[in-house]
Amino acid sequence: MKNAVGKEIPSEILGYGKVRPFTGAYTNIGGNHTRVTSNIKANSLKKGAAGEDKLINSIEEVIDKVGLKDGMTVSFHHHLRNGDYVTNLVMKEIAKKGLKNIHVAASGLFKCHEPLVDLIENQVVTNITLSTISPGPLAKAITNGKLKNPAVFMSHGGRPRAIESGELHIDVAFIAAPTCDAYGNMNGSFGKSACGVLSYAYADAQYADKVVAITDNLVPFPASPVEISQDKVDYVVQIEEIGDPNGISFGPTKVTTDPINLKIAATTARLLDEIGYIKDGMSLQTGAGGTSIAVADEVGKIMKSKNIIGSFGSGGITGYFVKMLNEGLFNGLFDTQCFDQVAIQSSGINPKHMAMSATQYANPNCKGCLVNQLDIMILGATEIDVDFNVNVVTGSDGSILSSSGGNNDTAAGAKIAIVVSNLLKGRLCVLRDVVTTVTTPGETVDVLVTDYGIAINPRRIDLIEKLKDSELPIVDIQELKAIGERFAGIPKPLQTTDKVVVVVEYRDGTVIDVVYQPK
Amino acid sequence: MKNAVGKEIPSEILGYGKVRPFTGAYTNIGGNHTRVTSNIKANSLKKGAAGEDKLINSIEEVIDKVGLKDGMTVSFHHHLRNGDYVTNLVMKEIAKKGLKNIHVAASGLFKCHEPLVDLIENQVVTNITLSTISPGPLAKAITNGKLKNPAVFMSHGGRPRAIESGELHIDVAFIAAPTCDAYGNMNGSFGKSACGVLSYAYADAQYADKVVAITDNLVPFPASPVEISQDKVDYVVQIEEIGDPNGISFGPTKVTTDPINLKIAATTARLLDEIGYIKDGMSLQTGAGGTSIAVADEVGKIMKSKNIIGSFGSGGITGYFVKMLNEGLFNGLFDTQCFDQVAIQSSGINPKHMAMSATQYANPNCKGCLVNQLDIMILGATEIDVDFNVNVVTGSDGSILSSSGGNNDTAAGAKIAIVVSNLLKGRLCVLRDVVTTVTTPGETVDVLVTDYGIAINPRRIDLIEKLKDSELPIVDIQELKAIGERFAGIPKPLQTTDKVVVVVEYRDGTVIDVVYQPK
Incomplete structure (x- = not known):
């Protein structure tokens, strides 16, 4: 059967079971839910003995x-x-x-x-x-x-x-x-x-x-x-x-020094400013990639220049967000994991640097998770397609590079979800007709900012309207893909076996895609 | 039917239901338990809208x-x-x-x-x-x-x-x-x-x-x-x-100034010292009554004079315990309610002054509640009887004065649970043949310290042994009762109707006593 992002999904997968296909980003969100029972063996005690010794x-x-x-x-x-x-x-x-x-x-x-x-x-x-x-x-x-059995990738x-x-x-x-x-x-x-x-x-x-x-x-x-x-x-x-x-810290968790990535970051911040999203009470989340942190840096500069005080920063926290908190750019940080030593130290001493549970962060079936309050989300991607579907799970060769993380959670919640990426990575164009694996549905992704131009999801007529007189390099996503393909050529279809190696669940537990073993 | 503290309890009570009689302080403690399901209506969202507005x-x-x-x-x-x-x-x-x-x-x-x-x-x-x-x-x-229907008093x-x-x-x-x-x-x-x-x-x-x-x-x-x-x-x-x-603060939440109560407090601290309970790593909880806080004060003096550093103070927290924390007498405070402004302010700023859930405090069916770690508990009582059963619920006239609070929780957990009280309150002797209402079973109460002597629960042969050469005024509880009755006379039995107005549950949910409407 085809699911709501057009992916052909088996109705049942050996070692996983019956598949509930993805039916849309918001169709299973809301409604009534029951938290399950949990089982306890009480640690009993007699007077003068503090129960069973827990130390093993x-x-x-x-x-x-x-x-x-x-x-x-x-x-x-x-x-x-x-x-x-x-x-x-x-x-x-x-x-x-x-x-x-x-x-x-x-x-x-x-x-x-x-x-x-x-x-x-x-x-x-x-x-x-x-x-x-x-x-x-x-x-x-x-x-x-x-x-x-297939691995299950959850958000x-x-x-x-x-x-x-x-x-x-x-x-x-x-x-x-x-x-x-x-x-x-x-x-x-x-x-x-x-x-x-x-x-x-x-x-x-x-x-x-x-x-x-x-x-x-x-x-x-x-x-x-x-x-x-x-x-x-x-x-x-x-x-x-x-x-x-x-x-704990590996890969880039600092502002990029690459001039092209810095340009992408500056363009993104300018776009956010032009659409009026950089304002008092704003909230911001980015990944830990160098370009994402550079966006935070650029947004921070605009905030300072306009004396703007934001509401919160969230997600995995880097030293850069700690700096923004300490500079008074945010009222609080909501942290699910610390990406570096600066964040770790801050988490222990600053009451405005707050731990949050994964439910509080992003569970769609709670009484209101934080991604619902998020204004701006800067996303990473290994691929994105012309329907704005995002892949963070596989490379174009079908190999597993990452997992969903908070990608589809934050995209669904944030008022604007922006993918920042070089158009070309290695010899490949990140923009595809169809991404190898859908992690995050295009209906929740609003903008793609690349070094060759900005594509806006046509669903966001409000953004298109706001930016109609902008001097930003806004192009149609098909056009952007054509530019990429001029350099990288048209990718050959990926050859796979019929063995499902990963089931990718959307945040609501439906199956948004599967990964087949590459040939 | 008679329950394990010898109280006659109906097997079923109108407006309460079938009674599970109290069978002993530790008989239902431990074992396997299930936390129930809980029901959630998810706060749903669409892109750009943060779910249902919660502000009503x-x-x-x-x-x-x-x-x-x-x-x-x-x-x-x-x-x-x-x-x-x-x-x-x-x-x-x-x-x-x-x-x-x-x-x-x-x-x-x-x-x-x-x-x-x-x-x-x-x-x-x-x-x-x-x-x-x-x-x-x-x-x-x-x-x-x-x-x-009868009120239900829980711990x-x-x-x-x-x-x-x-x-x-x-x-x-x-x-x-x-x-x-x-x-x-x-x-x-x-x-x-x-x-x-x-x-x-x-x-x-x-x-x-x-x-x-x-x-x-x-x-x-x-x-x-x-x-x-x-x-x-x-x-x-x-x-x-x-x-x-x-x-928030009412009644005594400060050290008593009454010389008799101060003497009771000093005697209690001396007893704790003689049995070797005032030592590094000790933990202490008291109620918010003036005599109880005076015990903390006396214990604190001994700790200081011997350079003792305790583990924790717990329960409802008064400024006095905050002072002890700040003086380095404890490593931490576990707080379930703040009894005064000093405690309130401390709770907001001192990471060693920690909020704890009521489960973490005293729920017998969790993986280990804090009362299990408690060394010393200083209890209040409206009455105590020759079997060391404690009443904190009713006066001797059958009127409701208080509820169980943490009385039977802490007594069950603490290595020593001491009731401090004047032997005579008004014209009544607090020591009775049988307390009007049992809140806390005598098998969990170790010592009664009064202005006329100290009675030790005969179950605590270890304490009796330790104190056999002590100069403390240790007397048999029957003797202490006789002293009280010389002043106060023998109380007349309380006359009640057959209407149950309160069901007193022990911490495990069994019925330890009921309160009948007084005539």
Whole structure:
């Protein structure tokens, strides 16, 4: 069947089940929902004894304690990013126990999680659900169909939605805790492996049957501040090192120095100014890419020159947003993950730098998530097509490069969602007739700013009207594609097998696209 | 039937239902539990529109919006204590709508809630559930059987347990919010009506079908810090004044100046020192009564003289505990309600002064509540009996004076629970053969310190052993009662009707006692 972005989707996928096809960005949003029950084993006590001792000697021991069995789902959070040791350490012990068919439901996995590839090959791990992935051996293994069942890529808001609705039931959550006491109170902002806020782990802590904190900084009771509290934690394990904080920042998390990208950023800021979006009370989110941060920088300059005070910055937070907060350009920051040390330090001390849960950030089925308040979203893309559909999951060769993250959440919520990109990347044109994989539907994407011109989604007649006398280089998207193709040629269609390696869910849980194993 | 504290309890009570009798302090603690589902109406959005506007013009209008109907349960929190305006304002509008048989599930009600008496008489309100009450017209009306169905008195930990287990389902929670933005992010520590932490409202915000924030300090988005977040809030109403913060502190929340009470406090501290409980890592909770705070003062002096650093102070927090925190006597404070302005201000700025949910505080069916970590608990009592059962609910004349609060939660958890009291109050002896109403079972109460001697629960052979050579005035509890009765005479049995006016639940939801209407 064809879904609402025109993608042919199987009605049922082996190892995933029946497919609910994507029916439009807003068709399943709203209405009544039920948060599922969650199961608790109370930590009992007798007078003078503080219940069962939560402190367990080793990861090996705690796996027995929580009763982990074949086929169960374990979860991890990704705030230590490419410096995370916990996922590998836990999965190694799970493998040692001879467990099989484990579902790894991590909020994100990185290059450092290469050891999972062996576990995939041995069918210790047969299912993976995630919202963030970076290129590397694991992404390659998934691309090449090594995983028994298709990986499921959820958005940052889709993941807590799936957890709260019961679609994603977590048996055991393992939470890397940079600071923790022996009774499970923890925070992410302090300790030798501080990673900042633990936002993506909040749903796991609330809804997993068993919750294990793994820390390399066991402090006397009570850990303070308490970010995840003891009443949600079954066990605590102290280990040598939970990660290498140097692995948190990688890739560009600073303003780009490339003159073309700086020009794209300046053009974007000028466009935002011309349409009147840079004003008191405005809110802004960008990714951590160099061009995105450059847009924040350019917007910041305009804000300062006009004495504008914004409402909030949000998302993954970089030092650049911390600087904007400290300069008084925003009233607050809402943070789901810290991208660098400046952000990590700020998260621990500035009450206006606030952790938010993934539900508060982007869950479409809550009483109002933050993306609904967002004015301006600067998006990245590996490809975009003439219908403004965005791909952040695959390269044009069909290999997995990333996952949905907050891309389709923020695009759906923000008053304006702008993709910033060079028109040509390597020898390829980012603009396509149809993107290889749709992550974010075109109906939610408003503008594409490139080094060869700006294309505005024809749905946004309000923007077209506002910019009709602008001197900005506004062109039709077809025209922009033609320019790109003059340089890069017309891409050959991608050849794939019929094996589905990734199911890409839209934030509402419908299937917006699938990734087939490339030939 | 007789329950485990020897009280004769009906097996079924009209307007309450089937009774689960109290079977012992620890018999229902532990084991597996399920947090209930909760119902959400998602706040939907279309591109460029931030979902349904949450800001509603008036309380009257919001009552229509949330679909309040006859027989439903509405909830309130009590952090504004005797200065709260919100409960009365909401209930007045509910009455105006002609609604009947409303269940008021407030965490606490005070003298200021006198207007509820009329609503009880008109059967607008037919059920009340609470954990805190102060003497006044409402307590009198309940004593006199005006309420159609028996009031249910829960402990501070029993209330969130009942909410999470589904025993107490809240249709609409109305949350007085001293600072709030138009999308429902709120905190209690700032604003003209600041009341400090909003802890008792957290369970309501998480589990009520509808959540309404009522504020007199609507701030630009985002309110910071966020104590209860927007994803849990359906509507926001701005009104002139949510309360009078001067009503928060009443009664003694300072060290007593009465020499006899000071002597009781000093004796208590000396006892704690002799048994070795005043040591590094210790934790302490007291009520807000003058003698209790004097105990904290005396303990603090010993801590200072021995350079002892404790772990935490907890419970309702007074300025005295803030002072102890600031002097470095504790690593942290866990706060469920602020009892004075010093505590309120500290709650907003000191990261070591931490809000905790009522579940984290005292819910016996979570993964480990704070009372399990508590070393020393100083309890108040209106009566205590020779089996060490404590009454905090009724006077000896059967009239309602208070509710369970955290009394039986902390007694069950703390390594030592000490009742401090004058032996004689007015012309009555607090020591009885059997207390009028059992709130806290004697098996969890360890010591009674009075101005005429100290009685130790014979179950605590460890304490008796430790104190066998002490010069402290340790006497048998029967002897102490005899002393009291020499002054006060033997009390006449209380005459009651057979109408149950209050069902007193133990923290596990079993019925530990009932209050009959006095004759």
